[in-house]
Amino acid sequence: MNPYNMYYDELVELIYKIPLGTQGWNKFATRLNQVLNLSLVHILALDFQKQAFSFSHSVGVITEEEIASTEVKYLHYSVEDDPRWGEFLRPERQGWYQCHHTVSDEFVAHSALYQNILLPIQVRYTAAHELILDDKLCVLLGVFTSIERQPLKKEDLDFLDQLIVHLKRVVAIQRHIYEFSTKAIMGYALIDKLSQPIMLLNLAGQVSHLNMAAKQLFDKNTILKIEDNKFILPEPYQSQLMENLKHIEYLFKSRQLLSEQILDDGCIKIIDENDEILYIFATLLISEQEMKAFGIRPSVMLTFYHPGYSSTVDAHLLHAAFNLSPAEAKVALSLLEGDLPKEIAQKHQVHLDTVRKQLHSIFKKTSTSRQAELVKLLLNLPRYNLNI
Structure with a gap:
């Protein structure tokens, strides 16, 4: 039996409260961080027509001010600067993308993105799953862990798979907020x-x-x-x-x-x-x-x-x-x-x-x-x- 199942009902209830107010994502992500011992939960959208990030919201163990500063720095890197995007967007990929399969410790040691942006906020390992992925828009859920925590294991991902079904429904309802809206x-x-x-x-x-x-x-x-x-x-x-x-x-x-x-x-x-x-x-x-x-x-x-x-x-x-x-x-x-x-x-x-x-x-x-x-x-x- 998955040890996380005891938190399932609580987290699903928080998911369906997301559209009801501006604190919905914060409450869900904060609790998910606590349950899985994560460093950060990130909802990120990439508008393919604009070739730019159109939405970004993070909740983590650091302060909101530190997150805001880090997000802005990251969002001004291009998609090409982050090797995780190429692997995540491979047409044949299915299920969860986990960066430790493709991003080596040697790469991390020489990467300005990791050294200046990610590692200082305890982000080394990434697991990401699409919530929307079509010709126009990609919305993903990223969950991040530290070097000490190590990558998510099968039981972690199995539990997250149960939540993804509900997250996809909520995100689809609110699709308009993830697209550029000039x-x-x-x-x-x-x-x-x-x-x-x-x-x-x-x-x-x-x-x-x-x-x-x-x-x-x-x-x-x-x-x-x-x-x-x-x-x-x-x-x-x-x-x-x-x-x-x-x-x-x-x-x-x-x-x-x-x-x-x-x-x-x-x-x-x-x-x-x-x-x-x-x-x-x-x-x-x-x-x-x-x-x-x-x-x-x-x-x-x-x-x-x-x-x-x-x-x-x-x-x-x-x-x-x-x-x-x-x-x-x-x-x-x-x-x-x-x-x-x-x-x-x-x-x-x-x-x-x-x-x-x-x-x-x-x-x-x-x-x-x-x-x-x-x-x-x-x-x-x-x-x-x-x-x-």
Whole structure:
């Protein structure tokens, strides 16, 4: 008799509670870690059409902050960097994939992935089983053990096989959360209506969408490139962009970043071949519904500003550059038109005190102190952090 059978009913009940709340996976994975003495339980999705990881959620013996940091580092390796993927995705493979059959101790000793990412979190041995595997999507359950624990044995895998049946049902019901969902986050039609050049990226740096203004900018500017569907900048800007994306994902996974928050260090300043300045602002882009979910890899919206190619200052650019609210943007744009605070209050049918409060907030966000200084700044948009 399998010694784990006493935990079967408890774990199955936790599995069917997974769709009921954001803590469902955490509770199931935590208990599975305890029962099997695992280092980590990982739900990971690979979107074959995007050739990128679309979902990742880990629960392990280390803290959530350590897991978030480790996940982000791992997710920025390519699929080709991890030899386990090739073996796992072999068409003839059936049942559980176990890495110790193909990943040698010698390989581990010389692998940056293992030495820098996996071994520090007590992950040496991997057992993985597909929950969804078709032409578009792979969702797998990975269970990981340490060098001390050694690989899972037959009785461990036999018990997990009993749970896999139920996990497949739950994952199939929630399939939509494991696929890239840029269209659900923000419709392309809305992006296309904005006059500023805008690009949507996933956090691997792959392009999801360009609006017409961005396409025109790319046609006219030789610095910005898209190669193999990946956004490319000259160095050192490319490294800065990728570090920004990693930082965004880490803050998001560790619950330190809010929807559509502007990052203090999310601006990249580039001097082009004509000594003109091009600015790129990075903004997290994810719906409130997905903020409450788990594992999803958010998209990032890049807003470009180049004095030679961009349209005039508008509310979207003010939000991207300074995080101005819609009401604050109206006040700032009215100042650019030469209106005084009293005239702005009358135009927008609000109290003068309201406009003054909005001005105070605008001064704070733009690091200015007087209306003349603010107008001068807006006429020479955009300002960027002095430490960049």
